[in-house]
Amino acid sequence: MxxxxxxxxxxxxxxxxxxxxxxxxxxxxxxxxxxxxxxxSKNIKQSLPxxxxxxxxxxxxxxxxxxxxxxxxxxxxxxxxxxNHLHHPHYLGHQIAPSLPAAILCDMTSSLLNNSTAVFEMGPVSTVIEKSLINWMAKLVGFGTDSDGFLTSGGTLGNITALLAARQIKTGVDVWKKGVKEAPPLAVFVSEQAHYSIKRAGQIMGLGEEGVVLVPVDENYSMDISALERKFQETINTRKKPFAIIASACTTATGSYDPLDRIADFCEKHNLWLHIDGAHGASALISSKYRDLLKGVERADSISWDAHKMLLMPAPITALIFRDGNNSYEAFSQKASYLFEKGAQSEWYNLALRTVECTKTMMGLKLYTSLSVYGTDFFSTYVTAMHDLTRQFGEMIENSSDFQLAMKPQSNIICFRYIYEGAKDLNLLQRQIRKSILKNKSYYIVQTKLKDDIYLRCTVVNPFTTQEDLKDLLDIIRNTAKIKLNNRTYAK
Amino acid sequence: MxxxxxxxxxxxxxxxxxxxxxxxxxxxxxxxxxxxxxxxSKNIKQSLPxxxxxxxxxxxxxxxxxxxxxxxxxxxxxxxxxxNHLHHPHYLGHQIAPSLPAAILCDMTSSLLNNSTAVFEMGPVSTVIEKSLINWMAKLVGFGTDSDGFLTSGGTLGNITALLAARQIKTGVDVWKKGVKEAPPLAVFVSEQAHYSIKRAGQIMGLGEEGVVLVPVDENYSMDISALERKFQETINTRKKPFAIIASACTTATGSYDPLDRIADFCEKHNLWLHIDGAHGASALISSKYRDLLKGVERADSISWDAHKMLLMPAPITALIFRDGNNSYEAFSQKASYLFEKGAQSEWYNLALRTVECTKTMMGLKLYTSLSVYGTDFFSTYVTAMHDLTRQFGEMIENSSDFQLAMKPQSNIICFRYIYEGAKDLNLLQRQIRKSILKNKSYYIVQTKLKDDIYLRCTVVNPFTTQEDLKDLLDIIRNTAKIKLNNRTYAK
Structure with missing residues (x-):
């Protein structure tokens, strides 16, 4: 220099x-x-170069x-x-949106303004927009007017913030002040299929590996309630203090919804915090056809909900909503400060009191504007259609003798594999199929491990994807598999 | 619905x-x-409506x-x-950039692509851009070729990630696995003037209030080394285990740089992790005139550096750089997983292994493009000029008998107050001056509490701000104060 x-x-x-x-x-x-x-218009050769x-x-x-x-x-x-070209109809990869034009243009406005939304003065527009969006979303959840929350930069931050509030409220110890060492050994429960960030959140918070208890799932990869009861008892027996359950709605790998109503019953019985990780699946709440997937959601203490997944926004924009708005001040327990003097409600507009971040983008602007510009029906029909299409895809696979579904899809996530009787290593075969498609074809699909098996995995998230595209994908997989099976030592 | x-x-x-x-x-x-x-062109009436x-x-x-x-x-x-209009030359508020046009346009591209940068496949361009930017910044810090890091969504996440790595490496316990309860009582040291997010980070991590030891500052609001020695000894005496010092370069309130070389000596002597919170002040490294403010920086174990402050980027874009790149894998200690089999270096491109976030924006695109489009001299002259102008502002204030400086400015942050001999409540006066300016004038300035006194605070961050603007601001403050003093009961 x-x-x-x-x-x-x-x-x-x-x-x-x-x-x-x-x-x-x-x-x-x-x-x-x-x-x-x-x-x-598919004039780009590959969804992923x-x-x-x-x-x-x-x-x-x-x-x-x-x-x-x-x-x-x-x-x-x-x-x-x-x-990676998310607007290409053959994009069927991870759960992130082909973002809407109006939202993209709003992000340009946000970047020009660079209003940081830590305190009201620095981001007046984004502060009040967040409040309005939270009110709108809270109503969809079924929370009452006492609910409150904010937007945060991604589902991981949403989940850790909720867990911090739960730690403060349900452990019976002022952990914020006294530290984890002064509390009994703490434990939270989460499905073994939950997003990795939840286990991480517990470990960031100092709970250690055993502080996050993984609960086995049933055949549909939803949390198994009898397993929860067993794990809970085991945990109590080792003198740990459970304080929260994080339910997945839905899980990342298979799109499975945990049984929210039954988990809420369990939480009530044992005085546990119920947080719902609705990063992907909370958007089903805007579909009258599919909102029952989240039956019981209104009983949660908190829920996180990403708009950059099924609400077609550029990332990140995650809502964290608390049923009792007062609890939204507990994550970074500000009891000692001026908050208690004035009453929490008087400071709803200085958001950094409650968020991990100090500086944020004007992330609400894009969703607020898009809801206005496109109307809410646009979003509900989109969510419904993606779920419908995924079920049709599931039926196609069920009706093909050379494919196997991991489970009937509950959401717009689907896991399946190509099967060939007597093939030596089906897991390696799926891996090679995927790699070959990524290298040589226009589709982008991912893979996941369920129990010990590798499955191909699609998220049907692009509104331009059609049944024809999905049929074509199955043909490509079939043909790719045949070439692999001929060339290699898979065959009987 | x-x-x-x-x-x-x-x-x-x-x-x-x-x-x-x-x-x-x-x-x-x-x-x-x-x-x-x-x-x-100041055709907007007020910097903050x-x-x-x-x-x-x-x-x-x-x-x-x-x-x-x-x-x-x-x-x-x-x-x-x-x-809030950050491009208005009278914007002198918080430390966030009047963002550059090319960067704003890149953010639109990022929002359209929505490539999430959790794994290489989902964000190939942003992944490699991050790597290149980290290499470029690491050279400016003075780190060797073994250094490594990534971009993260804001200084708060940068600092907490560094502390997690420090907790794992310097406590002698696998805290990630075993939890804080199994470790001795832990302590980190930070100046009492450090950003609030650091104390928060310690408390998120379960260390409690006493786990973050606040070290008194000297008359320039820099960490006082003799106070550090005293606090360290006190901490040892209570059987706590110190594992890290976070040095501020610079502090938020006054822009003071902690004495990095002396703190590095102290860390070496006591085997402590040295993290530098360079969110605001690391950008001085690109100014040949001011880079000595960070003398000793190359001895840090890790440094966080926001580009949305003095590199004129839209927020957020924070670099977290580790002197020893292997340590960048320790925050979410992946020892048990496949990382150790392959060796850490083989996974540099799957960034979510090392970041708090899973989904991120393509945040590097804007900085990479801007460095190319404007050239690096543009940034170094900008940083130098903002520091020069702040010093000139400091001299103006020193030469005015009715103003008082909190300290000679070290960076582009300056704190001062209007004084009037015999006025009853100088703190209330500063508050009222500021409020009146926000309501009635074009300037946006903030305030801060130093010891028990309220000071007016400016960050000279807008390249269009001139000496004339600053002179005019002092006149406006003077006149506002006189009106307040006449109307109220401040006078003798």
Whole structure:
């Protein structure tokens, strides 16, 4: 790095020049509109351009020059071409949305404003928008007017914040002040199929591996209540103090909903906090056809709900909603501070009191605007349609003798495998099928391990995906498998 | 919510229509370009449009309609007009950047792509860009080629992740597995002027209030080394096990740099982890004139560094860099998993192994592109100029008998107060001055409490702010104070 000269105001004026921004803005909008058109209409060859980390790293070296060298348009085009194309109808990968145009444009506004939403003064618009969105979502959950919450940067932060509140309220010890060491050994319960971030949250909080008790699942990969009762008793017997259950609605791997009503009964009986990880599946609440998947949800103490999954938003935007709004102040228990003097409600607008983050984006702007611009029916029909399509996909697979379903899909996530009687290593076969499709075909699908078996896994999340696409995918898998079976030593 | 109809593919096609996106994109770019022009040229009356949370909430109600009702352009204009205007040269508030145009446009690309960067496959471009940016930043820190790290969503997450690694490496116990209860009582040390998120991080991790030892500061609000020695001894005497020191570079309130070299000596002597919270102040490393503020930084075990403060990026984008890259895998100690089989380096590209978040934005794209588009000299001259201007501001204040500096500014943060001999309540006076300026004038300044006194506080972060603006601000404060002093009972 060379010694710099004094700040040249002309360079600053040029960098921030509104007319240059306007011109570059048009240019980037054109590039993005063309890209969107290509992705939606399958004019991009592959949903995922297959490459290796090492090859990619060479394309983006860290040799920045002291003088301007880069071309914004070129860099944008390169980024687009090498990325994962979520708007491509053959995108069936992880649970993240093909984001809506209005939301994308709102994120540009958010980035320009850079209002941080830590205190009201720094983000007045985003603060009140969060409040309104939480009110809207809380009604869908079935919470009363006492509920409250906020938006946070992703499901992981939502879950850890809820667990911190539970730790404070249900352990009988002021753990925030006194630390985990002064409390009895603590335990939370979660399905063994829950998202890895929950086990992590417990371990971040100092509970150790045994502080997060994994509960076995039933044949549909939902939490097994009799197993919960057994694990609970075992935990009590080792003198641990259970304080919370985290129910999955739904799980990441198979899209299974835990039995919320029965878990709520259990929590009531044993005075446990019930947090629902609804990151993916809470959006079913806006579908009149599928909202019963979350029967009992209104009995939860808290729920997290990602809008960047089934509400078609760019990540991250996670709502964390508490049935009793007062509890939303307990995660970072501010009892000692001015909060108690004024009463919690008087500070609803200084959000960083309750969120892990200090600085946040104006993340509510995109959802608020999209709900207004597209109307709520757009979202409910979308959620319903994705679930419907996944069930149809499930039926297709059930009716194919060379495929096996892990379970009938409950949500828009589906796990299945290609089977061939007598094949030596079915797990390796699924892996090789997937890799071959990623390298050579247009589809992006993922894989997951259930018990000891590898399954192919799809999330039907793209509104442009059709039954024909899914039929075509099964044919491709079939053909890929046959080639593998001929070439290798799978056959009898 | 009404029962939804089936998904109407025409509605979907319309929502994602690339030509509608193009048209709306132009429209929003025009609105943003006009806004930027107005903000920069002071054609917006106030940097912060003063309102109350209650009034604002009424403007953004949660009455979403089932059918489309909102107008994207109108909603965008409303959001802009009611927000905090960071590009206005009179914005002198919190430490967050008036974001650069190229970065704003990159964030639109990131939101369209929605590539989540949890595993390489889901975010190939952002994964390798992160790696390159970390390499570039690590060189500026003075770390060797063994260093490694990643980007995370804000300084709070950066600091907690570093502390988790420290907890795992320096306590002599596998706390990740066994929990805090099985370890001796743990303690970390941090200046009493450090960002609140650090104390919070310790308490999230279950260390309790006493697990985070606040070290008194000297007259410049930097950590007092003799106080550190004293606090350390006291802590040892109560049988606690110290494992880390978090040094501030710089502090939030006054912009003070802790004496990094001396703290590094202390850490070496006592086998403690040294984490540097460089969220705000690490950017001085790119200024040849000011990089000595961080003398000794290369001896840290880890450093966090926000690009959304002094590198002019939209939030959030925080780098967490480890001197020894292997340690970057310790926060969520994956020892039991496949990591150790393959060796950590083979998994550098699956970032969620090491970050709190699973889903992240493509946050590196904006910084990578901006460094290319504007050149690195642009950033180093900017950082130098903001520090120079703050020092000039400090001299102005020192030369005014009716103002008092909290300390000579070390960075681009400055605290001062209006004084009037014999005034009864100087603290109330500063508060009232600030409130009056927010309500009636164009400037946005904040306040902070130092010991028991309230000071006015400015962060000189806007490249359009001039000496004239700062002189004008002092005049406005002076005049505001005089009105208050005449109207109220401050006078002798």
């Amino acid at each position: 060379q010694p710099e000269a004094n700040l040249d105001i002309n360079k600053v004026l040029e960098a921030y020049n509104p007319e240059i921004f306007r011109k570059q803005g048009y240019q980037i909008v054109d590039i993005l509109a063309d890209y969107l058109n290509q992705a939606i 297959y490459s290796t980390p090492e090859k990619m790293l060479k394309k983006w070296p860290d040799n920045f020059s002291t003088e301007p060298t880069g071309n914004l348009a070129d860099l944008t085009k390169r980024a687009l071409s090498q990325s | 009404q029962p939804e109809a089936n998904l109407d593919i025409n509605k979907v096609l319309e929502a994602y229509n690339p030509e509608i996106f193009r048209k709306q994109g132009y429209q929003i770019v025009d609105i943003l370009a006009d806004y930027l022009n107005q903000a920069i 003063y309102s109350t949370p209650e009034k604002m909430l009424k403007k953004w109600p949660d009455n979403f309609s089932t059918e489309p009702t909102g107008n994207l352009a109108d909603l965008t204009k409303r959001a802009l007009s009611q927000s």
